[in-house]
Amino acid sequence: MEELLNILNEVCPGVDFTKETALIDDGILESLDIVTIVAEIMDVFDVELNVDDLLPENFNSAQAMLELIESRRQ
Amino acid sequence: MQIESYEALSACISRHLRRGVATNAFGAKEAYIKEIKEKALSVEEWDDGLLLFYQRSGYQRMQFYLQSLSLPEFGCFSQPTVTEIASREKDSALHQATAFWQSQGFSLLYERQRLTLAKQTPVASVESPLCVRLVGPEEAPAVAALMRRCFDRITGCLPAQWELCDDIEKENLLCAVAPSGEIAGLLHIGREGAGTQLRHIAVAENFRRQGGAQNLLAAYLQHTQHARSVVWVRPDNEAGRQLYLNNGYQPDGWRSAVLYRP
Structure with missing residues (x-):
């Protein structure tokens, strides 16, 4: 989780990513941020994500992103 | 190359979801599928970039994924092309991309500013014959x-x-x-x-x-x-701006550049 939080804080400083659960729905993260986050996640976690993964529900919380990463690791 | 299936498009885009990519393409799967069904979507792809073209009547809309600010030789600008690049102040890669497209024959037509209305903001109606x-x-x-x-x-x-x-x-x-x-x-x-x-x-x-x-x-x-509602407005659209601001919309830091290549 710590590596993911580092990525998120780099992309969007000043947000408590451990608590937010509506990052997309509330407009805290935008489409452009998601593309950046996906690219960083693939690099740091060495997983393959694709355009089908760019769904709001996968990025509404740090936990959801972590679950996405875990699902791609399996 | 015309795109015939969503799977082909997904594979194309996924190849360009890499660190450092500059893009203005944030389409949803459903929207892509509709464009493909209408035979309106084609792409140009090379190692460091992908251009998506949406055919419209007499012109095309363009979106891009660029790893580096360079283009191979191709003839995809044989018709009028419009693209819009939205960014915040911190999105320097997109500012550079805007300048890059201007160096490739695109002209800046105008800029737009995004305004946001927070969710659950009440907006009143007025007496009207309409x-x-x-x-x-x-x-x-x-x-x-x-x-x-x-x-x-x-x-x-x-x-x-x-x-x-x-x-x-x-x-x-x-x-x-x-x-x-x-x-x-x-x-x-x-x-x-x-x-x-x-x-x-x-x-x-x-x-x-x-x-x-x-x-x-x-x-x-x-x-x-x-x-939550967002709207993009041109700075010279004073009537529109006043309508939005009077109803609680606020600038949220996003601006866009509308570029056109005849």
């Missing part, structure tokens, strides 16, 4: 004609006919109707996750100053359960 309601399927031609009168054919982000019909079916179009039955105004809604975008709002010139725009806005927010 009645606001959802657009019916049979009214598509009248709505399209009003859009063409009020917005630029190339830079007005006008929906294709199939897109307009689709949006009517999904209850994404409201109209203001005069007592005579004439469509006096329209409001076009875009859905973005839990939020919405006000894509177009227009009142025909002979029906202005009758509360139509205010009531379209109020009806739109009610129709979308007062979800």
